[in-house]
Amino acid sequence: MSDTLTKVTYQTFQQSKSYFGLAHKTLSSQLMNLIHPPLTQKRKSLPKEVLFKFQQKMNDLLEADWQDAEKGIYSKNLLFDNPWSDFFRYYPLVWLDLPQIWERSKQKKYQDFSPEIETDGYPSYYVQNFHHQSNGYLSDDSANLYDLQVEILFSGTADPMRRRILAPLIQGLKPFDCVAPKQMRILDVACGTGRTLRMIRGALPKASLYGVNLSPAYLRKANQQLSDIPGELPQLFQANAEHLPYLNDYFHGVTSVFLFHELPAKVRQTVIEQCFRVTKPGGVFVICDSIQMNDSSEFAMLMESFPEVFHEPYYRDYTHDDLVERLEKAGFENISTQLHFASKYFIAHKPALS
Numbered sequence: 001m002s003d004t005l006t007k008v009t010y011q012t013f014q015q016s017k018s019y020f021g022l023a024h025k026t027l028s029s030q031l032m033n034l035i036h037p038p039l040t041q042k043r044k045s046l047p048k049e050v051l052f053k054f055q056q057k058m059n060d061l062l063e064a065d066w067q068d069a070e071k072g073i074y075s076k077n078l079l080f081d082n083p084w085s086d087f088f089r090y091y092p093l094v095w096l097d098l099p100q101i102w103e104r105s106k107q108k109k110y111q112d113f114s115p116e117i118e119t120d121g122y123p124s125y126y127v128q129n130f131h132h133q134s135n136g137y138l139s140d141d142s143a144n145l146y147d148l149q150v151e152i153l154f155s156g157t158a159d160p161m162r163r164r165i166l167a168p169l170i171q172g173l174k175p176f177d178c179v180a181p182k183q184m185r186i187l188d189v190a191c192g193t194g195r196t197l198r199m200i201r202g203a204l205p206k207a208s209l210y211g212v213n214l215s216p217a218y219l220r221k222a223n224q225q226l227s228d229i230p231g232e233l234p235q236l237f238q239a240n241a242e243h244l245p246y247l248n249d250y251f252h253g254v255t256s257v258f259l260f261h262e263l264p265a266k267v268r269q270t271v272i273e274q275c276f277r278v279t280k281p282g283g284v285f286v287i288c289d290s291i292q293m294n295d296s297s298e299f300a301m302l303m304e305s306f307p308e309v310f311h312e313p314y315y316r317d318y319t320h321d322d323l324v325e326r327l328e329k330a331g332f333e334n335i336s337t338q339l340h341f342a343s344k345y346f347i348a349h350k351p352a353l354s
Helices: 003-035 037-042 048-070 076-080 084-106 140-153 158-163 166-172 195-203 216-226 265-278 300-309 315-319 323-330
Strands: 185-189 208-213 235-238 251-257 279-290 333-340 343-349
Touching: 003 048, 003 076, 003 084, 003 140, 048 076, 048 158, 048 333, 076 195, 084 140, 140 158, 140 216, 158 195, 166 195, 166 251, 166 279, 166 343, 185 195, 185 265, 195 208, 195 216, 195 251, 208 216, 216 235, 251 265, 265 279, 265 323, 279 315, 300 315, 323 333, 323 343
Parallel strands: 185 208, 185 251, 208 235, 251 279
Antiparallel strands: 279 343, 333 343
């Protein structure tokens, strides 16, 4: 397939995901308006000029995604890696779960878990119905629906945003060019269902990959998603990122995607310090998370309403937090940031040994 045809196919693929996400949100909003009109009133319509800029930034993201594949940072096949079996199997369950989500939102039940869900032993900030989803992050149903729900939320751009960590990660590993590929160790903190690890495997097929997450249900899902791709199976471990179960200076690279906005401020600092501890001197730490208030005045309305509409109790504080300062406090240096669509990226380096 020629590059031109591949690019057109990719653009069509992404456009179809965007249209699907828009159609789903439109239909669900109409249904919610019939069942819970007060919830609909909480959601403010965006001005046309903001929607135009929103589309522009989305287009820029997709162009950056294509260009990185064109440069060979990752295979173009990764652009089309989509969990189709999960889509057809679980999309009906997304609709079936919506009435419970709306009712939970209406009643402001933020820590509502089924009796069979074990919540003991988890930090209180984690025992939440993030996004009002049933049983938070602690059930197999939640794990099965998560990637689909996030793709709908971001109009099909969740994976392109995740892939923006790959170029700075690979660049940050340059100091270790003399290390054999199989000896290169990379940790994904809060690996969730394994989507980010799957992408890292696509870009670094021989590296030794590791993932930690608090939820056993999400780790089961990650194991399922990662077991069907070539290469050594990533080592997954149930652990709290506040206490990473690894030796000091162990990983050449560390990543974290969509974690920090779901942490209280004090915990953010602790997790950053843990990531610093386990990163090798000269290694790189790459964070992907939401844009912040000082990044985009156009999206301020979205950022202001997001915590309430989707129950993100620590998001508002995150949008005003100075993560560069936190990274510097932990000991990282040479810190840079990037913006892509709705996400912000922090690329930090641990000082090399002199």
